[in-house]
Amino acid sequence: EAQVTQNPRYLITVTGKKLTVTCSQNMNHEYMSWYRQDPGLGLRQIYYSMNVEVTDKGDVPEGYKVSRKEKRNFPLILESPSPNQTSLYFCASSLAPVRPSGANVLTFGAGSRLTVL
Amino acid sequence: DAKTTQPTSMDCAEGRAANLPCNHSTISGNEYVYWYRQIHSQGPQYIIHGLKNNETNEMASLIITEDRKSSTLILPHATLRDTAVYYCIVRVARGYQKVTFGTGTKLQVIP
Numbered sequence: 174e175a176q177v178t179q180n181p182r183y184l185i186t187v188t189g190k191k192l193t194v195t196c197s198q199n200m201n202h203e204y205m206s207w208y209r210q211d212p213g214l215g216l217r218q219i220y221y222s223m224n225v226e227v228t229d230k231g232d233v234p235e236g237y238k239v240s241r242k243e244k245r246n247f248p249l250i251l252e253s254p255s256p257n258q259t260s261l262y263f264c265a266s267s268l269a270p271v272r273p274s275g276a277n278v279l280t281f282g283a284g285s286r287l288t289v290l
Numbered sequence: 291d292a293k294t295t296q297p298t299s300m301d302c303a304e305g306r307a308a309n310l311p312c313n314h315s316t317i318s319g320n321e322y323v324y325w326y327r328q329i330h331s332q333g334p335q336y337i338i339h340g341l342k343n344n345e346t347n348e349m350a351s352l353i354i355t356e357d358r359k360s361s362t363l364i365l366p367h368a369t370l371r372d373t374a375v376y377y378c379i380v381r382v383a384r385g386y387q388k389v390t391f392g393t394g395t396k397l398q399v400i401p
Contacts, residue, residue, distance in 0.1 A: 177333075206389065215393035216334070216377070231388050263333055277381070279326070279389070281333030 175200045179264050179282035186254060187290050194249045194285050196264030203269040204277065205247040209233065209260040210284075216263065222247055223269065254289040261286050293317070294378045299396040302372075308365040310395050312378030315359040321380040323354060325363045328394070329374045337363065337376075368399045 177198045186192055198205065206221035208231075218231030222241040236258055238250040247266075251258060264282040295313045302308040314323060322341050326334040338345055338352045340361070345352045351364040365372050377394040381387065 208391070210331075213393070216391035218388055218390065221388065229388075232390065261331055265333075278324070278336045278339070279334075281335070283333050284331060286331075 175280065177264055177266055177280050177282040179262070179285045181285060182283065183286050185288045185290065188255055189253050192251050192254060192287075194251075194262060194264075194287070196247045196249065196282060197245050198247075198264075198266040198280070199245065200266065200268075200280065201244065202266035202280075203244070205241065205264065205266045206231065206279075207237070207239065207247070207249045208263045208265065209258075210263065211260050219249065219262075251287075254287075256289050259287060259289050293380050293390055294392055296376070296378055296392065296395045298393065299398065301398045301400055302365075302368045304370060304399050304401050305367055308363075308368040308372065308397055308399070310363040310365075310376050310378075310397065311360065312363070313360045314378070314380050317358050317380050318382070320382050322382070323352065323358075323361050324379050324381055325350070325352065326377045326379070326391075327372075327374040328377065329371075334377060334391075368397075370399050370401065373397060373399045 180195045203224050207219040208216045210216050217233045219237050220239040222228045262285045265279045267277045267279045324339040325337040328334040338350050340352045354361045375394040375396050377391050
């Protein structure tokens with residue numbers, strides 16, 4: 174089944190304890206991205222990646238790191254989590270078609286709910 | 291900066307058509323309009339997309355104005371399961387860019 178898998182789905186941690194949220198897709202997608210969702214603020218993009226070793230900042234990158242060493246994986250790293258990073262996180266991926274067809278539909282993971290105390 | 295604006299919330303009677311508007315007045319010629327929906331706190335799911343022609347699939351219809359500055363998603367016969375937050379985004383075909391979702395429209399389908 175074509176899917177984007179995020180782990181962990183739920184995590185409670187403490188301020189300053191480094192953590193990584195993993196994201197893996199099995200669709201050979203070039204484009205991958207991370208979003209956070211907070212009440213009243215909708216989905217905001219944290220980072221995105223166009224391909225292996227190519228990443229760029231989204232709208233809210235502060236406090237986060239990412240890496241893209243393999244095409245299928247795009248982990249989100251919180252080096253020193255703080256309470257304002259308590260949120261629901263989504264990973265998403267899509268193709269980047271050679272011909273402009275518009276069919277680069279984003280496929281989302283199920284989400285990871287992170288609480289930083 | 292949000293590229294799209296949508297009403298915060300809408301109600302629709304079950305069985306009636308739900309018409310959800312989206313304004314994208316700064317859309318570029320090579321940007322498509324995509325619609326997604328999010329049920330509860332699940333990952334958003336793709337509904338439909340279009341460039342300038344009206345589109346229809348098994349889930350919905352998309353009407354894009356001639357000047358492409360706005361669009362309307364139509365759910366022809368809304369059911370309770372269509373209660374969700376609906377997001378309208380614009381995106382270039384190759385997808386190598388930031389993607390801004392905004393806050394979407396909360397659609398409540400009423401029995």
